[in-house]
Amino acid sequence: MRTVVPFDPRNPNSRLSPVLDDEQRRSFAAAMLADVLDAVRGAGGDPTILATAPLDGDVDAPVSVDDRSLSEAVQDEIDAGLPVAVVMADLALTTPEAVGRLFDAGGSVALAPGTAGGTNALVVREPGFTVDYHGASFRDHLVAAERADLDVSVVDSFQLAVDVDDESDLVDVLVHGDGRARDWLADAGYGLTVRDGEPVIEPNA
Amino acid sequence: MRTVVPFDPRNPNSRLSPVLDDEQRRSFAAAMLADVLDAVRGAGGDPTILATAPLDGDVDAPVSVDDRSLSEAVQDEIDAGLPVAVVMADLALTTPEAVGRLFDAGGSVALAPGTAGGTNALVVREPGFTVDYHGASFRDHLVAAERADLDVSVVDSFQLAVDVDDESDLVDVLVHGDGRARDWLADAGYGLTVRDGEPVIEPNA
Numbered sequence: 001m002r003t004v005v006p007f008d009p010r011n012p013n014s015r016l017s018p019v020l021d022d023e024q025r026r027s028f029a030a031a032m033l034a035d036v037l038d039a040v041r042g043a044g045g046d047p048t049i050l051a052t053a054p055l056d057g058d059v060d061a062p063v064s065v066d067d068r069s070l071s072e073a074v075q076d077e078i079d080a081g082l083p084v085a086v087v088m089a090d091l092a093l094t095t096p097e098a099v100g101r102l103f104d105a106g107g108s109v110a111l112a113p114g115t116a117g118g119t120n121a122l123v124v125r126e127p128g129f130t131v132d133y134h135g136a137s138f139r140d141h142l143v144a145a146e147r148a149d150l151d152v153s154v155v156d157s158f159q160l161a162v163d164v165d166d167e168s169d170l171v172d173v174l175v176h177g178d179g180r181a182r183d184w185l186a187d188a189g190y191g192l193t194v195r196d197g198e199p200v201i202e203p204n205a
Numbered sequence: 206m207r208t209v210v211p212f213d214p215r216n217p218n219s220r221l222s223p224v225l226d227d228e229q230r231r232s233f234a235a236a237m238l239a240d241v242l243d244a245v246r247g248a249g250g251d252p253t254i255l256a257t258a259p260l261d262g263d264v265d266a267p268v269s270v271d272d273r274s275l276s277e278a279v280q281d282e283i284d285a286g287l288p289v290a291v292v293m294a295d296l297a298l299t300t301p302e303a304v305g306r307l308f309d310a311g312g313s314v315a316l317a318p319g320t321a322g323g324t325n326a327l328v329v330r331e332p333g334f335t336v337d338y339h340g341a342s343f344r345d346h347l348v349a350a351e352r353a354d355l356d357v358s359v360v361d362s363f364q365l366a367v368d369v370d371d372e373s374d375l376v377d378v379l380v381h382g383d384g385r386a387r388d389w390l391a392d393a394g395y396g397l398t399v400r401d402g403e404p405v406i407e408p409n410a
Contacts, residue, residue, distance in 0.1 A: 098361060113363055115320060116373050117380045117397070117404040136397050136404035139380050156303060158318055158366040168321050175322045175344050192322070192341050199322040199341035 001103050001123070003045040004077045005061070006070055007033055007089040008052045015166045019201065020188075028184050030057060032164060033089045035179035037061050040087060042096025043103055049089075050077060070133045083125040090164045091120055092173045092181040098159035107153030109145045112160040113138045121160050126150055170201045206308050206328070208250040209282045210266070211275055212238055212294040213257045220371045224406065225393075233389050235262060237369060238294045240384035242266050245292060247301025248308055254294075255282060275338045288330040295369045296325055297378045297386040303364035312358030314350045317365040318343050326365050331355055375406045 012029035013020075020028060033049070037060060040047040049055070049063045050073055066073035074086055085102060087094070102112055102121050109129055114120035117136035128148030132140045145152045162172050164181075173181055174192055193202040217234035218225075225233060238254070242265060245252040254260070254268045255278055271278040279291055290307060292299070307317055307326050314334055319325035322341035333353030337345045350357045367377050369386075378386055379397055398407040 101361075113377075113381065115363075115367065115377060117376045134402050135399035136376070136380050139397075156306075156362050156364050158320075158361050158363050161363040161366060162320065171322045171341070172318075172320060175341055176318065192344075194340035197339050 001045050001083055001085050002081065003040045003047045003085040003087055004050050004074065005033065005036055005040065005047050005087055005089050006050045006074060007055075009055050010053050013090065013164060016164070016170075019167050019170070019203070024188065026056075028181065028188075029090065030059075031180040031184040032092045033059065035177075035181050036087060036089050036091055036094060038179065039091075039094045039096050039099045040085075043099035045085060045087075045099060045103065047087075048077075050074065071131050074131050074133070078124050078129065078131065082127065083123060085121065085123045086131070087121045088114070088163055091160060091162065092164050092169075092179070093159045093162050093176045095159055098157045101157060102155050102160065105153040105155050106151075108150035109141070110153045110155055111138060111141055111145075112155040112157055114163050115161050116165075118163065120163050121155070167201055171199050174201070175199070206250050206288055206290050207286065208245045208252045208290040208292055209255050209279065210238065210241055210245065210252050210292055210294050211255045211279060212260075214260050215258050218295060218369060221369070221375075224372050224375070224408070229393065231261075233386065233393075234295065235264070236385040236389040237297045238264065240382075240386050241292060241294055241296055241299060243384065244296075244299045244301050244304045245290075248304035250290060250292075250304060250308065252292075253282075255279065276336050279336050279338070283329050283334065283336065287332065288328060290326065290328045291336070292326045293319070293368055296365060296367065297369050297374075297384070298364045298367050298381045300364055303362045306362060307360050307365065310358040310360050313355035314346070315358045315360055316343060316346055316350075317360040317362055319368050320366050321370075323368065325368050326360070372406055376404050379406070380404070 013025050037047050047061045108126035110123040112121040119137040130144045189204045192199045218230050242252050252266045254266050313331035315328040317326040324342040335349045394409045397404045
């Protein structure tokens with residue numbers, strides 16, 4: 001399946017700035033992107049990176065640059081041909097199995113929720129669907145599908161639901177990840193410790 | 206399947222105290238518990254509440270009171286007979302389908318991760334497994350299973366992964382919930398608004 005992977009190389013994962021500096025965040029984001037490309041290919045997908053700016057380093061997939069908003073750029077990709085999948089670049093836990101469940105989900109539209117109201121991955125098989133990543137996008141996508149008279153399936157996956165937004169998400173990368181993103185964190189010296197009974201990220205672990 | 210649902214009626218969901226007062230948190234916790242009991246029964250399970258103190262209100266399940274630590278109390282339930290499932294009481298998004306995937310998972314031990322390194326639900330089918338909910342419990346449970354030479358399956362479920370810890374989790378209850386917990390929040394006046402492009406909880410919405 002043609003799979004679009006939106007990626008912002010300019011200021012990725014800005015909410016990680018308390019723990020990672022600019023260069024670290026760019027390097028970590030590239031590691032997550034490579035893991036997602038692997039998972040997409042492992043599920044039989046054909047990934048294209050939809051980037052907001054040209055990429056500096058080498059990446060192992062075609063890159064299309066579009067500096068408009070995420071929603072506008074993704075909508076053009078959907079309108080360019082169906083079926084198409086859209087999988088976010090910061091799903092550091094995702095696996096070929098999880099992406100495979102997305103590809104195999106029924107429905108004219110398949111939605112994989114992200115935590116805190118988002119949509120981390122989707123498949124569109126029939127025309128008429130409008131994406132809107134602003135706000136509570138999962139709810140808005142349900143409404144958009146209903147308006148277009150498209151049936152929806154929901155992909156209930158933890159691996160697709162965890163996008164790396166902030167420090168607490170790095171705990172899950174260390175606990176569950178087994179790819180470049182996890183290795184990047186470990187190589188940068190990050191480990192887990194326990195504070196008040198809860199695991200937290202610790203530098204120089 | 207016999208299913209233990211640990212529940213702390215004394216000071217539930219303390220990290221919600223910035224938004225809900227003590228009485229509200231107890232009432233909301235009871236709503237989540239009732240949703241979880243429904244989901245367990247909907248999947249063919251036979252739930253028992255494992256409470257840290259006697260419950261005030263009526264609940265629709267047998268209650269066993271044990272004021273020791275969560276890990277000690279749950280371990281006794283596991284040692285009392287197999288197979289047994291353990292499902293946390295604050296999984297406000299869970300559905301009979303998600304609990305059914307837990308019950309149907311293979312392996313001597315099945316683990317459903319929670320966000321931030323936790324274990325939100327599990328099934329134990331063979332003797333020798335030791336629970337430890339302190340710290341990064343998911344990782345510790347993988348180690349405990351390996352030590353006991355028990356094979357593990359992981360249940361990749363968003364609905365089982367979201368436990369209601371803090372305010373941001375309430376966004377997911379409003380977006381994805383369809384039970385008493387969602388209704389409780391809506392009746393208490395909570396709705397969603399968008400701040401900096403992200404959905405957040407708003408009182409008196």
